[in-house]
Every structure is written in C-alpha cells, then in structure tokens.
Amino acid sequence: MVEELVVAGAGLLTAGVVYAAAAARVVKQYERGVVFRLGKLRADVRGPGLTMIVPGVDKLRKVNMQIVTMPVPGQEGITRDNVTVRVDAVVYFKVTAPAEAIVRVEDYRFAVSQMAQTSLRSIIGKSELDDLLSDREKLNQGLELMIDSPAVEWGVTIDRVEIKDVSLPETMKRSMARQAEADRERRARVINADAELQASKKLAEAAQEMADTPAALQLRLLQTVVAVAAEKNSTLVLPFPVELLRFLERAAPPAPPEPPRERPS
Numbered sequence: 001m002v003e004e005l006v007v008a009g010a011g012l013l014t015a016g017v018v019y020a021a022a023a024a025r026v027v028k029q030y031e032r033g034v035v036f037r038l039g040k041l042r043a044d045v046r047g048p049g050l051t052m053i054v055p056g057v058d059k060l061r062k063v064n065m066q067i068v069t070m071p072v073p074g075q076e077g078i079t080r081d082n083v084t085v086r087v088d089a090v091v092y093f094k095v096t097a098p099a100e101a102i103v104r105v106e107d108y109r110f111a112v113s114q115m116a117q118t119s120l121r122s123i124i125g126k127s128e129l130d131d132l133l134s135d136r137e138k139l140n141q142g143l144e145l146m147i148d149s150p151a152v153e154w155g156v157t158i159d160r161v162e163i164k165d166v167s168l169p170e171t172m173k174r175s176m177a178r179q180a181e182a183d184r185e186r187r188a189r190v191i192n193a194d195a196e197l198q199a200s201k202k203l204a205e206a207a208q209e210m211a212d213t214p215a216a217l218q219l220r221l222l223q224t225v226v227a228v229a230a231e232k233n234s235t236l237v238l239p240f241p242v243e244l245l246r247f248l249e250r251a252a253p254p255a256p257p258e259p260p261r262e263r264p265s
Helices: 003-023 096-104 106-124 127-136 136-154 170-211 213-228 240-253
Strands: 024-027 031-037 040-046 049-052 058-064 068-078 084-095 156-167
Touching: 003 024, 024 031, 031 096, 040 096, 058 096, 058 240, 068 106, 084 106, 084 127, 084 136, 096 136, 106 136, 106 156, 127 136, 127 156, 136 156
Parallel strands: none
Antiparallel strands: 024 049, 031 040, 031 058, 068 084, 084 156
C-alpha cells in the first residue's frame, strides 16, 4: 500500500513538473505576450517575466516593443519639375498596441515597409528638385504623417522618417555645377565692379583736393619718385608735370600765317 502511494505521488509529481514545463513561458523585458485561447484573443497582455498558459489550449505570441530601424529601398520617380531622381530613406517605428499589431495586420513589418515605399514615391512626385535637396525636414514630416496615418490602426507608431540620399543623373549634376560656377562668377564681377566704383569716387575726391592745393600734387609727385627709386634698378623715372607742358604751350608765340600762294595763269 505504501509503495503504491509512493508510486502515485511520484507520478503526480512528474506530471506536475511536465505540466509546469509545458505551461511556463518567459517574456523578455522588451517583449509583450499576446495569448490566444482556442483561437480567441485574451484581453490581458502578458508583461515581462514568467507567465503560465494552458498547454494545448493557449497559444502565446511574443511581440517586440523595441524601436525598429527599417531601410526603405531606393525609389525612382519624376519630380514636379520633370527631373528623374532616386531617393532612399529610413523609417523608425515601434509597436504600441501588441494585440492590434497581431490581429489587424498579417505582418506589420512588411506592411510598414510597403507603405513607406508608396509614400516615398508619392512625395517625390509632389515635390520639386530644390525641395528634395534643401528642404528635407519638411519632406520628412510629410512622409512621417503619410505613413503614420494607416499605421496607427495596426498598433504601430512611426517615430521618425529620414530621407538619406537623393541620386541625380550625371547630366543634371553637370548642369547644377555649371549653374553654381556661373553664379559665383557673377557675384565676383559685381564685387569687382562695386570696388572699382568706390575707388573711382575716392580718386575723384583726391583729384579735387589736389586741384585746390597745387602743393599737394607736387608732394604726391615726389612720393612717386621716392617709391620708384626704392627699387634696385638702374632706371630712374622722372615724371614730368602736365601743367608745365600746358604753361609752355600757352607761352609759345603763335606761328605766322602762311603767305598766299599764287594761282597759275
């Protein structure tokens, strides 16, 4: 009798251990467990740690709650100003409602990926090339809104969308390079012309001052001679005042008139 009780107790203990091993599940800290009992969703979502289910009756699905980084393959499209470009992006999203992510969509990762590709092509068609190159922050916000609207129903929240790269045709790159070079050359010419204008105004003011004070012109002439003589050369340049030439021209007697020529008879 005692042996039968011992055997029965051992059998019950073994069955209990087997049942506990079959019923025990471990949910990690970054996961949540969704339980289906005979195919029907249970309302309680299992948190991290050790949890028990009914073997053969319950089925536990684990859902990752971490932020997922998903690259969006490069999409080719034509912008609003008829330029063919290729744009790739990256999407950051996470699951906020584990039960909705399992029940409402078959594969939420694949669904988010397809929605991101479709939205990226739509953004390319609605934007101009300058917006894709310089105003990416606004495009990122619009792309995030387009993906997040249907993803909310799947229990998924879009954390961030970033456009990584915009690939242009080689002909467009060369055209943009020529445009940038022409713009820089235009600005350089404008700056040089403005500098010439300012210099001419200053020279005109200096000439007016020297005209009022003849001694200033003579001092300037002597400074020029000193600057030329400072160089190590054997040639000395002596400027000749133009006023002296004008004085000699006025002081010279007028030439006598030529005698009239006799006409042949």
